[in-house]
Amino acid sequence: MGNKTIKSWFRGFKSDSNDLKTRNLQENSGKSKNKLKKLVLVGNPNVGKSLLFNKLTGSYVTVSNYPGTTVSIDSGKCNISGVNYEIIDSPGMYSLSSITEEERISKLILLEDEPDILLHVVDAKNMERMLPLTLQLIEAKLPVVLVLNMMDEAENAGIKIDASQLEEKLGIPVATTAATTGQGIGELNHKISQYKLKDGFSIKYDEKIESAVQKISDLLQGEYSVSSRSLSLLLLQEDSDVQNLVKEKEGSNYNFIDNLLNETLSQFKQPLNYLIKMKLQKEATRLVSEVSDDTGEIQIGFREKLSRAMINPLTGIPILLAVLYFGLYQFVGVFAAGDMVDFIETEIFGEWALPLVEGFVTSSIPYEALQSLIIGDYGIFTLGITYAIAIILPIVGAFFLVFSILEDSGYLPRLALLLDRLFKKIGLSGRAIIPMVLGVGCGSMATMTTRTLETKRERNIATLLLALAIPCSAQLGVIFAVLATSSSALWLWVIVILLNYIIIGFAASKILPGSNPTFYMELPPLRVPKISNVLRKTYTRLIWYFKELFPLFIAISVLIWGLELTGILDFIIGAMNPVLSAIGLPVETAQTFILGFFRRDYGAAGLFEIQDALTGVQLLVSAVVLTLFVPCVAQFLVMIKERGKKVALAMGAFVLVYAFFVGFLLNLILSNLGVVL
Numbered sequence: 001m002g003n004k005t006i007k008s009w010f011r012g013f014k015s016d017s018n019d020l021k022t023r024n025l026q027e028n029s030g031k032s033k034n035k036l037k038k039l040v041l042v043g044n045p046n047v048g049k050s051l052l053f054n055k056l057t058g059s060y061v062t063v064s065n066y067p068g069t070t071v072s073i074d075s076g077k078c079n080i081s082g083v084n085y086e087i088i089d090s091p092g093m094y095s096l097s098s099i100t101e102e103e104r105i106s107k108l109i110l111l112e113d114e115p116d117i118l119l120h121v122v123d124a125k126n127m128e129r130m131l132p133l134t135l136q137l138i139e140a141k142l143p144v145v146l147v148l149n150m151m152d153e154a155e156n157a158g159i160k161i162d163a164s165q166l167e168e169k170l171g172i173p174v175a176t177t178a179a180t181t182g183q184g185i186g187e188l189n190h191k192i193s194q195y196k197l198k199d200g201f202s203i204k205y206d207e208k209i210e211s212a213v214q215k216i217s218d219l220l221q222g223e224y225s226v227s228s229r230s231l232s233l234l235l236l237q238e239d240s241d242v243q244n245l246v247k248e249k250e251g252s253n254y255n256f257i258d259n260l261l262n263e264t265l266s267q268f269k270q271p272l273n274y275l276i277k278m279k280l281q282k283e284a285t286r287l288v289s290e291v292s293d294d295t296g297e298i299q300i301g302f303r304e305k306l307s308r309a310m311i312n313p314l315t316g317i318p319i320l321l322a323v324l325y326f327g328l329y330q331f332v333g334v335f336a337a338g339d340m341v342d343f344i345e346t347e348i349f350g351e352w353a354l355p356l357v358e359g360f361v362t363s364s365i366p367y368e369a370l371q372s373l374i375i376g377d378y379g380i381f382t383l384g385i386t387y388a389i390a391i392i393l394p395i396v397g398a399f400f401l402v403f404s405i406l407e408d409s410g411y412l413p414r415l416a417l418l419l420d421r422l423f424k425k426i427g428l429s430g431r432a433i434i435p436m437v438l439g440v441g442c443g444s445m446a447t448m449t450t451r452t453l454e455t456k457r458e459r460n461i462a463t464l465l466l467a468l469a470i471p472c473s474a475q476l477g478v479i480f481a482v483l484a485t486s487s488s489a490l491w492l493w494v495i496v497i498l499l500n501y502i503i504i505g506f507a508a509s510k511i512l513p514g515s516n517p518t519f520y521m522e523l524p525p526l527r528v529p530k531i532s533n534v535l536r537k538t539y540t541r542l543i544w545y546f547k548e549l550f551p552l553f554i555a556i557s558v559l560i561w562g563l564e565l566t567g568i569l570d571f572i573i574g575a576m577n578p579v580l581s582a583i584g585l586p587v588e589t590a591q592t593f594i595l596g597f598f599r600r601d602y603g604a605a606g607l608f609e610i611q612d613a614l615t616g617v618q619l620l621v622s623a624v625v626l627t628l629f630v631p632c633v634a635q636f637l638v639m640i641k642e643r644g645k646k647v648a649l650a651m652g653a654f655v656l657v658y659a660f661f662v663g664f665l666l667n668l669i670l671s672n673l674g675v676v677l
Contacts, residue, residue: 037084037086037117039087039117040119041087041121042119042120044092046092047524051533052179053074053089055179058078073105091106092106093107095132097234097273118142119192122134124159124161128288130284132281132284135284136280138201140230144200146170147177148174152180153178169201175187208267208268209264212260216232217229219260221249222250236261236265238273310526311418316415327402328476329480332477336398341608344394348390354375357374362375372561377564378557380561396441399477400441400473403440408527408533412434420519426505426508427461428461428509429518435450436470444632446470457513457514460643464651466631467636469497469498469628475600475626475627478605478607489620492677493623497624556602560598573587576594584621585667586618588610588613592622598632598633599633600626607623617671624666628658629655631652639651
């Protein structure tokens, strides 16, 4: 991250200069009670932050990019004891020494937004691994409230924690919660309303480190948002972001600090980053041993056995195949893309809505061109609204429902562990399973989540594979419906797409420089999904989908209508004839690929409409090429935003040529073998 960004992290903040000022959140200091205070949730991934966020905010939630970045964060509002708060759910972080872009943004939120309250949410079962971050936040003199979440699961695991004793030792408020049931939310609200910032737990490091910390603190003259002690420790850990910041703030004074840093670092055989982290972990382990008791009464029940089976390749692969078959194929493909789409398109739109709109338009609008804008072959209603609601909505809704169930159950992190070894063969880690699975819902949304991946190489490979071989749910559902009449065609489609996914991923991992990323992930407990959580997540994603993309559906309809009216569409279709002939497809499929360029799901819906005019082989070739075809406009724009114009254009050009090349080979092989599907 550049110096300008680092400067903005700390701009306008004053160093405590070891002079701690008490802040009482109950005192309004002459300010209106209606003025929003800022409350930020931080913590490792999979500790229940988002669920706690939902409990505190209810339905008042918005999703936006953090200013100056492309990382999405959730924010909402709530009232606690008469005080209004803006609540921010920051991306997961493990330490103040950030690695991923999301961890950097979490640090930026802490340092730039100056929260009035910081809720550090930890998994009570894994407190020992998570307390080091708590200790760092206390050292930084940030207004921390420690939230021991998942207390119900900790108790079921035979773990007893004395929260009052921990609160006394740390010198900060400690609340115990079970966000899934709402247990402890009242206690947490009370801790927030009564919060006062005061001296907290202090760690004593090696004498040489302590001496260097004191000397660096004395040399610091700039204004910073964190304590001088915390800043000095981060400098000793060779945090490049902080080094750049201090160099900018201190000017020529930095030379003295740099000399002191080099002198201190030379006195240790091991990196100070390692030694300081080990000391933090040692103190965390000691604290946990003093305030908790593991009775050892935990029993390996059905859920734990199932959890272990999910990450064991021998049992995990069959479980994955069952999830894909029942969740994606049967529910999304057969039920949503088949039964639901047939009912909505035929019974609601075909029998009722379309005749009503056609009658109104023909009687109210005398101009044929304007009539065609609404009810023509590419009209706003007949193409845009019908495709979006009758075809896309039931499929996307069904997928988001399945995804929310898998997410709430804790299955996805286990799937990430299961596939990590396989993913490393194509230059990815298990962490990439989240954007890959989400890509089946929406490629645009999934491409944005690739920023959570650790290296630039991994982000580029994931983006390419999302653009090439991951069909969105609407496209996937329609393809399932189109090929459902021939199981051999469906299996051939699956094999061809998977084969190309592996080939391109493997080739990219060999061509692009860099090493395979490391991977570790905190496993959340396996639980029965709560209906309210699943419905809320599904609803939120559907609202996002239609807010972002429904206007695009209408715009595409208008654009294609204009192209048809001016004759440009016929010209484009004519220009595509040689290419389509080469891969054995009739001219009618040109519309499918033109629609697919604007929206993949539009292209799939177009294929659905003309399926009766194609042979089995032509349907298979069309489905394969359409799946591998260029990403839709929305996804391509996100690719430009995330990866840059040159990289995005190169990927788009490659995917376009490669898709038709695969279609040509597939048609050639099937034709020469005389295959009939």
